[in-house]
Amino acid sequence: MEVCEHAVVHGSAAVAAAIDLYTRCSLRLLPLADDEAGAAVLELDLRDHGLTFSWPCARLHEALLTEEVAGAQEARPCSPDRMASIARLLEEHEIPEAKVWLSAGLSAFLFLYTSILGSDLPMGSGLGSSAAFCVSMSGALLTAAGMVAAVGGISSKGTGWELVGKDDLELVNQWAFQGEKIIHGKPSGIDNTVSTFGSMIKFKKGELTNLKSRNPIKMLITDTRVGRNTKALVAGVFERASRHSDAMASVFHAVNSISEEVSSLVELAANDEIAITSKEEKLAELMEMNQGLLQCMGVSHSSIETVLRTTLKFNLVSKLTGAGGGGCVLTLIPTLLSNLVLEKVIAELESQSFRCFIVEVGGQGFQVCQGGCSCFNGDVV
Numbered sequence: 544m545e546v547c548e549h550a551v552v553h554g555s556a557a558v559a560a561a562i563d564l565y566t567r568c569s570l571r572l573l574p575l576a577d578d579e580a581g582a583a584v585l586e587l588d589l590r591d592h593g594l595t596f597s598w599p600c601a602r603l604h605e606a607l608l609t610e611e612v613a614g615a616q617e618a619r620p621c622s623p624d625r626m627a628s629i630a631r632l633l634e635e636h637e638i639p640e641a642k643v644w645l646s647a648g649l650s651a652f653l654f655l656y657t658s659i660l661g662s663d664l665p666m667g668s669g670l671g672s673s674a675a676f677c678v679s680m681s682g683a684l685l686t687a688a689g690m691v692a693a694v695g696g697i698s699s700k701g702t703g704w705e706l707v708g709k710d711d712l713e714l715v716n717q718w719a720f721q722g723e724k725i726i727h728g729k730p731s732g733i734d735n736t737v738s739t740f741g742s743m744i745k746f747k748k749g750e751l752t753n754l755k756s757r758n759p760i761k762m763l764i765t766d767t768r769v770g771r772n773t774k775a776l777v778a779g780v781f782e783r784a785s786r787h788s789d790a791m792a793s794v795f796h797a798v799n800s801i802s803e804e805v806s807s808l809v810e811l812a813a814n815d816e817i818a819i820t821s822k823e824e825k826l827a828e829l830m831e832m833n834q835g836l837l838q839c840m841g842v843s844h845s846s847i848e849t850v851l852r853t854t855l856k857f858n859l860v861s862k863l864t865g866a867g868g869g870g871c872v873l874t875l876i877p878t879l880l881s882n883l884v885l886e887k888v889i890a891e892l893e894s895q896s897f898r899c900f901i902v903e904v905g906g907q908g909f910q911v912c913q914g915g916c917s918c919f920n921g922d923v924v
């Protein structure tokens with residue numbers, strides 16, 4: 544969940560939280576006999592999309608491992624030459640027309656794979672979804688490269704998932720940010736940061752502050768199913784900011800103030816029904832104001848407006864999340880809202896072909912499951 548997005552790219556504070564929807568990445572390194580090394584293949588299986596891509600490792604080596612090997616101790620950006628080589632590698636694949644947007648995620652994968660693991664391995668071996676994809680990929684690859692390790696401490700949910708130390712998380716986050724740059728162009732870093740560290744954070748100009756949410760916050764997420772592209776939307780806000788610099792500076796300033804208020808509010812302990820209700824009312828008001836400012840930035844959409852109108856009929860407040868332009872909308876679920884009303888809202892939204900999820904704010908960050916050598920991290924929306 545994110546409050547006050549877009550302005551964060553321009554230096555304003557924003558608040559983000561991980562939720563309990565996860566991106567899972569499973570990495571299998573198959574040992575090869577010496578005489579098989581030349582035939583090694585890197586295979587990427589995108590299960591949600593039913594697509595598999597493969598590249599002969601020798602081809603990757605020839606195209607991408609020509610730069611001096613720098614090691615993965617420090618994240619570095621993708622150079623223009625490397626980006627051009629990745630684009631050439633992708634041209635060799637027939638990506639179905641309807642899924643052409645996956646090419647950004649594939650580019651980030653090839654960059655992270657060859658930067659973190661490809662150089663050290665024998666040749667044998669993407670709701671903030673882009674950040675969740677980059678965090679899980681970077682984390683899995685850094686774990687396989689022996690640069691990130693579990694420190695024990697089983698996470699609250701499930702079996703076998705282990706926590707990772709702060710310095711290791713920092714490295715995962717830095718690499719994921721470089722991957723995000725390939726997908727987004729100019730990310731603020733908020734999505735990969737909350738995806739890596741989980742919980743709830745305030746983020747401003749690369750600096751994060753952990754927020755301790757004192758009361759549980761539940762949100763309804765409505766997926767409008769309208770496709771959009773964060774890179775294009777972020778670029779659109781930059782263009783509007785250059786056309787109306789004074790007005791937009793005031794918008795970003797207002798967003799910054801809203802983020803500061805939201806941060807103080809979530810950390811405020813509310814102990815009785817009245818206090819919780821008043822806290823939720825303030826949060827709802829701030830969300831409403833934030834949505835107005837996002838409209839000002841030009842990133843709302845008719846599908847988003849339909850969700851806003853539908854939830855307002857039930858006195859519920861909503862705002863777009865992520866880059867807008869379609870995508871998902873957040874609706875605050877007040878503690879005292881009856882299940883009956885919630886079911887009615889969901890039924891009405893789903894009758895308009897939207898898809899709903901109920902989430903609790905404050906999911907886990909990046910974790911490792913050694914058994915399958917797989918990793919997951921909390922998604923951000």
Ligand SMILES: Nc1ncnc2c1ncn2[C@@H]1O[C@H](COP(=O)(O)OP(=O)(O)OP(=O)(O)O)[C@@H](O)[C@H]1O
Nearest residue numbers: 644645647648669670671672673676772773865866
């Ligand atoms: N699980 C995944 N598998 C492959 N590629 C992915 C995956 N998740 C994300 N991607 C890549 O990220 C792109 C979506 O990134 P984009 O930043 O536009 O949306 P988002 O991250 O879901 O939303 P936002 O940035 O607004 O929070 C996809 O088109 C794809 O290239």
Ligand SMILES: C[C@@](O)(CCO)CC(=O)[O-]
Nearest residue numbers: 548549730731732865866
């Ligand atoms: C729109 C944006 O603020 C959030 C996307 O989830 C972009 C960013 O911060 O990188």
Ligand SMILES: [Mg+2]
Nearest residue numbers: 671673674773
């Ligand atoms: Mg993204």
